[in-house]
Amino acid sequence: MADQYAHSGEDKRPTETPAIRWEEPPEGPVLVLLDQTRLPAEEVELVCTDAPALVEAIRSLAVRGAPLLGIAGAYGVALAAVRGFDVDEAAAALAGARPTAVNLAVGVRRALAAYRAALAEGGDGRRAAEAALAAARALHREDAEASARMAGHGLALLDELLPAGGHRVLTHCNTGALVSGGEGTAFAVALAAHRAGRLRRLWVDETRPLLQGARLTAYEAARSGMAYTLLTDNAAGSLFAAGEVDAVLIGADRIAADGSVANKVGSYPLAVLARYHHVPFIVVAPVTTVDPDTPDGASIEVEQRAGHEVTEITAPQVSVAGAGGGIAVAPLGTQAYNPAFDVTPPELVTAIVTEEGIVSPVTSEALAELCARARR
Numbered sequence: 001m002a003d004q005y006a007h008s009g010e011d012k013r014p015t016e017t018p019a020i021r022w023e024e025p026p027e028g029p030v031l032v033l034l035d036q037t038r039l040p041a042e043e044v045e046l047v048c049t050d051a052p053a054l055v056e057a058i059r060s061l062a063v064r065g066a067p068l069l070g071i072a073g074a075y076g077v078a079l080a081a082v083r084g085f086d087v088d089e090a091a092a093a094l095a096g097a098r099p100t101a102v103n104l105a106v107g108v109r110r111a112l113a114a115y116r117a118a119l120a121e122g123g124d125g126r127r128a129a130e131a132a133l134a135a136a137r138a139l140h141r142e143d144a145e146a147s148a149r150m151a152g153h154g155l156a157l158l159d160e161l162l163p164a165g166g167h168r169v170l171t172h173c174n175t176g177a178l179v180s181g182g183e184g185t186a187f188a189v190a191l192a193a194h195r196a197g198r199l200r201r202l203w204v205d206e207t208r209p210l211l212q213g214a215r216l217t218a219y220e221a222a223r224s225g226m227a228y229t230l231l232t233d234n235a236a237g238s239l240f241a242a243g244e245v246d247a248v249l250i251g252a253d254r255i256a257a258d259g260s261v262a263n264k265v266g267s268y269p270l271a272v273l274a275r276y277h278h279v280p281f282i283v284v285a286p287v288t289t290v291d292p293d294t295p296d297g298a299s300i301e302v303e304q305r306a307g308h309e310v311t312e313i314t315a316p317q318v319s320v321a322g323a324g325g326g327i328a329v330a331p332l333g334t335q336a337y338n339p340a341f342d343v344t345p346p347e348l349v350t351a352i353v354t355e356e357g358i359v360s361p362v363t364s365e366a367l368a369e370l371c372a373r374a375r376r
């Protein structure tokens with residue numbers, strides 16, 4: 001297939017502005033986020049001084065992606081604690097801001113547990129706030145480490161499953177440094193392959209309706225200098241049929257105990273296509289995304305989002321007109337079906353790559369074993 005749509009350039013860091021950082025200016029501690037709703041047009045930072053501002057940033061997808069939501073949730077609890085707000089109330093609001101990515105609740109719980117433990121040990125509010133912040137910082141650091149390990153395991157798996165000569169990988173949504181303390185999940189594997197000279201092309205699904213692929217993954221791919229090509233989600237079938245996809249690499253928002261994978265809507269159809277075309281479908285996620293308390297795919301709550309995300313175009317460069325703030329592309333009053341995620345059953349998943357190792361085939365026993373290993 002012709003390469004005229006490819007972007008290729010020098011090798012740079014995937015993002016120069018970190019997706020999240022804690023700062024302590026004289027006016028008081030703040031959480032600074034790179035506003036992902038404005039990318040790729042402009043790099044604008046959002047400064048959160050309290051939990052409600054962070055909840056809004058989470059709902060609007062200014063901050064998004066499972067691992068980053070966990071880190072943000074933990075910092076949000078710390079922010080409420082250091083600024084003297086009601087920590088339990090902040091934790092409940094943060095954990096409930098979006099339902100599908102389990103990492104959000106996990107991050108919130110971790111900082112809250114540290115806060116409560118410090119109080120239970122007789123510490124004052126300041127000491128407890130420091131404990132919550134230390135927990136958030138530890139999670140942030142651990143996510144960066146997990147990211148590097150997933151990249152290593154994922155690249156080894158690609159090399160094992162695919163013939164030598166350069167991998168052509170299809171990805172969906174955005175899973176790079178914008179969602180992580182490190183270089184991400186699925187995208188980090190593609191980046192490792194690129195750096196090793198073994199990525200022939202990254203196929204980037206645009207990822208309707210909010211275009212995380214077109215706006216964010218293409219932005220990260222361009223910065224890394226890898227060869228990439230953007231396609232509409234519904235072009236994936238013809239790409240498989242043309243024999244142009246060697247593997248699918250995606251992230252996950254929640255992996256149920258039976259190995260069902262919830263990820264950005266459009267992942268499940270890719271898994272079906274991959275199976276039909278005998279292409280490996282690989283999920284890359286940290287162990288914190290595996291939720292032993294959710295037994296199966298049917299038990300995963302899939303976030304339903306506002307219809308105007310489908311009935312209007314809301315890309316940052318587009319000026320406003322419609323009821324949701326975008327330009328209408330459907331008749332006014334059109335109802336929309338807009339689930340943010342779908343669920344892929346374990347039998348369609350070739351492998352789940354985590355920082356603790358690879359699960360393949362995907363069974364509940366193998367996943368439980370992996371989680372137990374991670375706890376030791």
Ligand SMILES: CSC[C@@H](O)[C@@H](O)C(=O)COP(=O)(O)O
Pocket residue numbers: 061064065066067101172173174175176179184185186212250251252253263264265340
């Ligand atoms: C490593 S990120 C994995 C998932 O969180 C990602 O693929 C995804 O679906 C993100 O959805 P989003 O709605 O943009 O938060």
